[in-house]
Amino acid sequence: AQSVAQPEDQVNVAEGNPLTVKCTYSVSGNPYLFWYVQYPNRGLQFLLKYITGDNLVKGSYGFEAEFNKSQTSFHLKKPSALVSDSALYFCAVRVRTGANNLFFGTGTRLTVIP
Amino acid sequence: DSGVTQTPKHLITATGQRVTLRCSPRSGDLSVYWYQQSLDQGLQFLIQYYNGEERAKGNILERFSAQQFPDLHSELNLSSLELGDSALYFCASSDPGTGSDEQFFGPGTRLTVL
Numbered sequence: 001a002q003s004v005a006q007p008e009d010q011v012n013v014a015e016g017n018p019l020t021v022k023c024t025y026s027v028s029g030n031p032y033l034f035w036y037v038q039y040p041n042r043g044l045q046f047l048l049k050y051i052t053g054d055n056l057v058k059g060s061y062g063f064e065a066e067f068n069k070s071q072t073s074f075h076l077k078k079p080s081a082l083v084s085d086s087a088l089y090f091c092a093v094r095v096r097t098g099a100n101n102l103f104f105g106t107g108t109r110l111t112v113i114p
Numbered sequence: 115d116s117g118v119t120q121t122p123k124h125l126i127t128a129t130g131q132r133v134t135l136r137c138s139p140r141s142g143d144l145s146v147y148w149y150q151q152s153l154d155q156g157l158q159f160l161i162q163y164y165n166g167e168e169r170a171k172g173n174i175l176e177r178f179s180a181q182q183f184p185d186l187h188s189e190l191n192l193s194s195l196e197l198g199d200s201a202l203y204f205c206a207s208s209d210p211g212t213g214s215d216e217q218f219f220g221p222g223t224r225l226t227v228l
Contacts, residue, residue, distance in 0.1 A: 032215055042221040043116060043204060051215060083223040090157060100210060101147055101170050102217060 002027045004093050006105035013081045014113050021076040021108045032087030033074040034092040034102065035065055044090065050074060061085070081112045117141065118220035120205050126226045132193040135223045139186055139207030145169070146188040146210075147217060148180055152201035163188055164210075195227045 003026045012017045024062040025031055032051055035042040049060025055067045065076045074091060088109050117140035121131045127133055141144050148160040150173075159172035163182035175179075177195075192199060202224050206217035 031150075034216065043118075043221045044206075045116070046216045046218065049216055094215075100145075100208075101159040101162050101172060102149075102213070104149075104158045109181070 002031075002095060002103040004091050004103055004105035006089075006091055006108045008105050008108050009106070010109050012113060014112045015083055016080050019078050019081040019085070019110065019112070021089050021091075021110060023074045023076065023105060024072050025074060025091070025093045026072065027093050027095055029095060031093045031095065033065075033067060034094075035059065035063070035074075035076050036090045036092060036104075038088040038090065038107075040087075045077070047089075081110075083112045083114050086110055086112045093109070116217050116218040116220065117121075118205060118207050119165050120203075120220035121221050122223060123221065124226070126228065128171060128228055129193060129195055129197060131227075132191065132197065133225065135147055135190040135192070135203055135205075135225075137188045137190070137205030138204075139188070140209075140218055143207035143218070144186065145208045145210055145217075146186070147157045148174075148188070148190050149206065149219075150201045150206040151204060151222070152198075157204075162191070186194050187224040192225070197227050200225055200227045 005024045031075040034049045050067045058064045091105040118139045130162045144165045147162045151157045158172040180190045184194040202222045204222045205220045208217045
């Protein structure tokens with residue numbers, strides 16, 4: 001069975017500082033991994049994905065994530081946080097074969113403090 | 115704007131009632147997914163349709179059903195509504211045939227059951 005853990009419900013970071021939002025996963029076989037962001041009263045927006053290849057994935061709005069197979073992690077990072085990055089972030093996983101629905105983590109609320 | 119539309123944006127109804135949520139996928143996307151986002155259960159996959167056929171089922175209650183029509187729009191039917199069905203319901207679409215794996219989410223329908 002697939003599962004995703006986001007160990008932090010809330011992450012606070014000062015504007016201009018680097019940010020990390022953590023995600024670990026459990027899946028049979030090799031996963032597809034995704035990060036989505038949800039702004040208030042909006043749907044989920046795709047940020048980035050890991051399918052194969054380079055473990056460091058670059059996405060929208062300056063975000064990147066590093067796939068670490070040995071630690072089964074896919075942490076989201078950004079070198080310099082903006083106030084506008086404040087939102088709810090979801091990590092998701094799906095298996096490579098069969099159904100391609102996403103399993104989501106519980107979400108991490110990121111607050112960037114001016 | 116993801117290109118996925120959902121109607122209505124808000125729905126307020128009473129326990130025991132039945133409602134229909136509608137989703138129009140991105141142009142050309144053959145797959146439609148329904149997800150439920152609630153405070154206590156997070157984001158959960160309900161059901162997927164691909165080109166009119168049911169492809170995968172998640173934690174969908176027997177009181178809920180869905181279908182995808184020949185023009186690829188989809189409807190999620192919720193019946194015998196309970197207070198606990200109050201949630202944000204998202205539709206997402208993708209086109210697996212292109213090799214792209216990300217799902218594009220609509221803005222959601224907020225259902226309130228009183």
